[in-house]
Amino acid sequence: MQTVPPLFAAADSLGAKGGEGWRVLQGDSLHLLPQLPDCSADLIFADPPYNLQLKKELYRPNMTRVEGVSDEWDKFSSFAEYDSFCEKWLVQCRRILKPSGAIWVIGTYHNIFRIGRLMQDIGYWLLNDIVWNKTNPMPNFRGVRFTNATETLLWAKKSEKARCVFNHKTMKAENGGKQMTNVWRIPLCGGKERLRDSSGKKLHSAQKPEELLRRVILSSTKSGYIVFDPFLGSGTTVAVARMLGRTGLGVEREEKYAKIAADRIANVPPECLAQPDKPENKPIPLASETPPALVPKRPPENAAARNAV
Numbered sequence: 001m002q003t004v005p006p007l008f009a010a011a012d013s014l015g016a017k018g019g020e021g022w023r024v025l026q027g028d029s030l031h032l033l034p035q036l037p038d039c040s041a042d043l044i045f046a047d048p049p050y051n052l053q054l055k056k057e058l059y060r061p062n063m064t065r066v067e068g069v070s071d072e073w074d075k076f077s078s079f080a081e082y083d084s085f086c087e088k089w090l091v092q093c094r095r096i097l098k099p100s101g102a103i104w105v106i107g108t109y110h111n112i113f114r115i116g117r118l119m120q121d122i123g124y125w126l127l128n129d130i131v132w133n134k135t136n137p138m139p140n141f142r143g144v145r146f147t148n149a150t151e152t153l154l155w156a157k158k159s160e161k162a163r164c165v166f167n168h169k170t171m172k173a174e175n176g177g178k179q180m181t182n183v184w185r186i187p188l189c190g191g192k193e194r195l196r197d198s199s200g201k202k203l204h205s206a207q208k209p210e211e212l213l214r215r216v217i218l219s220s221t222k223s224g225y226i227v228f229d230p231f232l233g234s235g236t237t238v239a240v241a242r243m244l245g246r247t248g249l250g251v252e253r254e255e256k257y258a259k260i261a262a263d264r265i266a267n268v269p270p271e272c273l274a275q276p277d278k279p280e281n282k283p284i285p286l287a288s289e290t291p292p293a294l295v296p297k298r299p300p301e302n303a304a305a306r307n308a309v
């Protein structure tokens, strides 16, 4: 008989939805995280609000509006309010993380420096900063700054003395036998992977590429490990965790995104799921450092986009 991991048991008691090896819990992380058990996740991936402080709409030279991140979930009244928010979830994540676990947090120049400082103050031990170099960044339409072509991922363990997984050989093999660097050249999420409604509008403004999550999860976990995402958005983390034979739980505050994520995760096509006859570390090819990044086998049509809202 299969036992339910304590993280899933707690999530279920809070009303999580899901299936074999995955759950989506709808609600506010600040409220829900304190109710999840200590030391119950092997890997935490967090893609929190950026606090972009966008004041005006942005238009291209042809006057079409840029679909950037201007959502309500990204609005904070001050740096102090944002810092207080981040401190709360980072403290909870550290409590939820197993002593052997790792956390990855992604952000832009707007928030990642604040988060890095908080992480060190809270007791995390930083292992690397990984630069996601976008191979197809959005231009700086007004031409007043450099084109912003990067986001930063902070990879950390629970404390200085803790030990966590790093699948060094796998990552080296995936990089053509050369040690992988901390610069990852991966395109923005697009094509069939990008979830859109029937009019072509993005279902989530901040959907991350699966390739990015694939590298994070493959480098830091083994088969069956429990992955947790406190800001699930469109569900990328848990969908990729499923593809790689890991177990995943995500929390998302907005009802519409929680539904989009659950539909997407439930509809990961069987051919994208890790197969028992394939060695754990070689289920899906990773991109080399050379763009364009490889994306694993995809469904002919995006099932989540078809089913959502």
Ligand SMILES: C[S@@+](CC[C@H](N)C(=O)[O-])C[C@H]1O[C@@H](n2cnc3c(N)ncnc32)[C@H](O)[C@@H]1O
Residues within 6 Å of the ligand: 027, 028, 029, 030, 047, 048, 049, 050, 073, 204, 206, 207, 208, 209, 230, 231, 232, 233, 234, 235, 236, 237, 251, 252, 253, 254, 257
């Ligand atoms: C940057 S997006 C995550 C995108 C995600 N990585 C993806 O690939 O789709 C941040 C998400 O966090 C959610 N969020 C913001 N504040 C939250 C909170 N307090 N609790 C739970 N979710 C929250 C937002 O609704 C948004 O969907």
